[in-house]
Amino acid sequence: MAKENTPRFMILGLLNHEDLSGYEIKKRIDHLISHFWNAGYNQIYPSLAGLEMDGLVVKSVEDSGRGPQKHVYSITDAGRRALADWLVLPEEKEYTKYGILLKLFFSGDLPVEKTVERIRAFRDRHQENAARIRQYKSSLEPVLDQDADHLYYFLTILFGEHVYHAYLAWSDEALMLLETTNEGQNEGQEERKN
Amino acid sequence: MAKENTPRFMILGLLNHEDLSGYEIKKRIDHLISHFWNAGYNQIYPSLAGLEMDGLVVKSVEDSGRGPQKHVYSITDAGRRALADWLVLPEEKEYTKYGILLKLFFSGDLPVEKTVERIRAFRDRHQENAARIRQYKSSLEPVLDQDADHLYYFLTILFGEHVYHAYLAWSDEALMLLETTNEGQNEGQEERKN
C-alpha cells in the first residue's frame, strides 16, 4: 500500500470525467466509490496539492456563494497520461478486515447466544446493503447500453451484490450450525429465527 | 478504528490459549487470523509492551537456542477479564478495499481486453484461495465435535468459502458480460475462455 498513492489516481479518474473541487470529490467518492475504496479529506486535499505541483491537474478559483472560495480542479494532458499508465498496471490487491470474524475466532468460551446475536446483527446490516444495491442495479440496468462507462459501473455493483449475498448465505449457515449445537447442549431453550 | 486497539485483543485472545513470544504470535496470526485481520511486528511488539505495563500479560525470559532471547508472555486474570469485556462489545465493522474495482470503475476508455485480462487474473488468484480453504475445511470437518473452539474456527473458514465463491461467480458473470459487449463491437476477434 505504501507509496502507491491510490488517492491521487482516484482523484485523476474523477477529474477525467468532470472538473471538481475537493469537497465535490469527497461527495463523489462517498456515493460511488467508498463501497470498494475510501478516502477522506486528509487524503484528498494533500493529494490535490501534490497533483497540482506535478502538473497533473490545474486549479481555478471560483466564488461559491456559500462558505469559502471553491477551488475547482481540472485534469491536464499529463494527468490523463498518468491515469492511463496507472490503469494498465497489473498489480492490485484486496484489503479485507472482518471484525466479526476476529471476535468469533476467540468466542469459544462465550455463551452461544452472544455469537448468535452478533451474527444476526451482521446479517441485518448486510440485508440492508443488499437491498440498497438491488436498487442501484435495477435503476442502472435499463440504461446499460446508453453509455460505455455504465457497464463498468454496473460491474462494481454486481460485485457488491455477489459479496453481500455471500455474507447473508454465510450468516444463515452459521446460525443454523450454532442453533444445532445450542439445542444439543441446553434443550429447553426456545431460540427461533426472527 | 482509532483507539480500538484491536491488535491488543488479538494478542490477548491468542495468549488466552497458550503462552507465546512475539515471534510466535506473528506466526499464529499469519496462519490463522491474517485472512480476516492482519497485524505486523510493528503492532505486536508495542502492544505486548503496553499490555505488560497495564498488567494484562506477564513476561518471562527464556533461552531460545537460536537467535536472541525469547520473551514469552502469559495472560493474567486482568487480561482475561479485558478480553471477555472486549468480546461482548457489539460494534464491529468491515474494512474492504478492492483495487480491481477501483481500476474497473475508471476503465471506460480502456480496451476491453485489458479488463478481461485483469478479471481473469483475479479469478485465478481466488480459485487458488478457494482450493486452499476447501482443504482447511475438509481437514477440520471430521474433528468438529472434538473441541468447542473448532466450531468457531470452522465458522471463519466457512466465511472464506462463501466469499471466495462470490468472487469466482462475479468473475464469471463479469467476463460473460464483457465478452458479449466485445463481440458486438469487433466481431472478428476470437477471445475464448481458457
Next chain:
DNA sequence: TATAATATATATCAACTTGATATAGAGGCG
C-alpha cells in the same frame, strides 16, 4: 570447509489510512 540460504527472534521506520475535529460563511426554521 567455507559460504550462502533459511529460520529464529526482537525491534523500528517512513508512508499511508482512519475517524474526528477545527474554521468559517450562507441559508432555512421556529
Next chain:
DNA sequence: CGCCTCTATATCAAGTTGATATATATTATA
C-alpha cells in the same frame, strides 16, 4: 435571534502497511 444544516477547505492523533535493521544458529550448496 439562536440553532441547525450545508458548503468548503484544512489539519490532527492514532492506527496500519510493508519493509528493513540487527543478531544468532542451523541447514543446504559449492
